[in-house]
Amino acid sequence: MTLPVIELREVSRRYDGGPPALHEVSLTVRPGEAVAIVGPSGSGKSTLLHLIAGLDRPDTGTVTVDGVRVDRLGESGSALYRRSKIGMVFQFFNLLDDLTVADNVALPARLAGMGRGEADRRTVELLETLGIDRHARSYPGRLSGGERQRVAVARALMNRPPLLLADEPTGALDTAAGQDVGKLLTELNAEGQTIVVVTHDLALARSCTNRAVRIADGRIAEDARTHAVAPETVR
Template identity: 70%
Template sequence: MTQPMIALTGVTRRYDEGPPALHDISLTIAEGESVAVVGPSGSGKSTLLNLIAGLDRPDAGEVTVAGTRVERLGEAAAARFRRDHVGLVFQFFNLLDDLTVLDNVLLPAQLAGASGRGTRERAAGLLDSLGIAKHTAAYPGRLSGGERQRVAVARALINRPSLLLADEPTGALDTAAGQDVRDLLNDLHASGQTIVLVTHDPRLAQACATRTVSMRDGLIEAIR
């Protein structure tokens, strides 16, 4: 049997004396799936994503991603794991305004020690495949929201991650740009990329996900 890309078992995360942000969550996601995590604010969606990425640790339970027990990793090891296995896309892009589009995309590869011609060719190829090659030398502040999100996706993919995590990837975009990102996520999934996306947008979940995980009050209500 093929090992799942993500396996959470009995995961609980508590931040204060109130109800836990996540309570006894178990979830398995196979390689090549595109899964949307939906629910109201405060339901635990972003906490779940942060635990999968190794940006946070559970108080109880196991988090296994690409065969690695992520919750056992120290801070430096978790950073290396994200660099090598996880691409992150955020609502507000998190691009560096003083770097060109190309240099933003190259940054994770450079941090991983890859800075040669082949890496630059891969970055240029990603920008071309995402339809923004003409902006290679531009700075992010000169781009539209949809274009900046495409740059963020290219940056997330430069190290060929096993897993792409997207936190509200259309939340800061207008309708047309949001549709562009939906199309992009569908193209990535069709190419075999494993994707987990957190969203308030039911249209995005319906358009891009093979399964939808509905959350409320730190619990999984339903998986469809």
Template identity: 70%
Template sequence: MTDPLIDVRDVAKEYDEGRAALAGLTLRVRAGEALAVRGPSGSGKSTLLNLIAGLDRPSRGSVTVDGLRVDELSESASAKYRRSRIGMVFQFFNLLDDLTVTDNVLLPAQLSGTPRAQAAARAAELLASLGIDRHAGAYPGRLSGGERQRVAVARALMNRPPLLIADEPTGALDTASGMDVCELLRALNADGQTIVLVTHDLALAEACATRTIELVDGVIARDVTAVTR
């Protein structure tokens, strides 16, 4: 049996006031899964995401992603890890309004030192595959919410990361745009992309994920694998 892409073992995260955001959580995610993480506010969803992304360190336990002990990385190594192995999509897009769509998508490649011609070819490929190539020279402010989220997904996939993290990716979208992004995530996962999706939206989790966990008070209360999707 192959090692999981994500291996979180007995992880606790405690803050100065003594509250435990995570309380001995263990989670393994196989390559190719689309995992939805649900739970009420304060259940530990964001903390888990930050630990997987190397943005925070556990008080106890280990976090391994793609064979790398993320909890042991230095600050500079963590930044390199995120550039090369993690693609992140946020609720509010986090696009730079003074850059064109293409230049926004190119940013991760520029930070990684990818040659310009190679990066430009990859950006054009992504924009075409995501159906937004006609907006390549436009600025994000001219696009709809759903189109901006597609740009954010293209940027996240620029360096071909083994893991895509989506934090409430439809939270700022209307229903139609949200379903559009959901279909995009489904298509990416069908092509083999591993996804960790944090959402309050049960319908989104059921539509996009192959597996759903629910966190309550820093532990996994439910872990359900979809029979069909």
């Protein structure tokens, strides 16, 4: 059996002496899975995402992503980890408005030291695959919300990360654009991309993931398959 992409063991996190944001959470995500993390505001979803992304550290427990002990990383190590191991998609896109679409997409590769020629080829490939190549020289502010989110997904995939994290990726979109992004995530997962989506949008969770993990009061309240396809069969 393949090694997990994500493995959390007995992870807890508490802020400023308050109740635990997460309490003894254990979670395993294998290659090819598309997992939705769902739950109400304050349930611990964002804390879980931040721990996986190396943006925060647990008080107790271990966080391992693609063989890297994320909970042990310092600031520079966490930045390198995010650059090489994960792609992140945010609710409000986080694109740089003074860079063209192509330059936004290529930015992670340049930060990682990829040669310009290789970065340019990868950028063209991603823009064509995601159907936004006609916007390569445009600036993000001239695009629709759905198009900007496609640019954000392309940027997140630039360095071929083993894990794609999406934080409320449809939260700033209208219904049609949200459905479009859900379809895109489904297509990426069908091609073998491991995806974790944190969302309030239950329709998105049902449409583009094969597993739903419900968080309540800092604990996993439910972990259920939503499709019958086993992750090991996805390539």
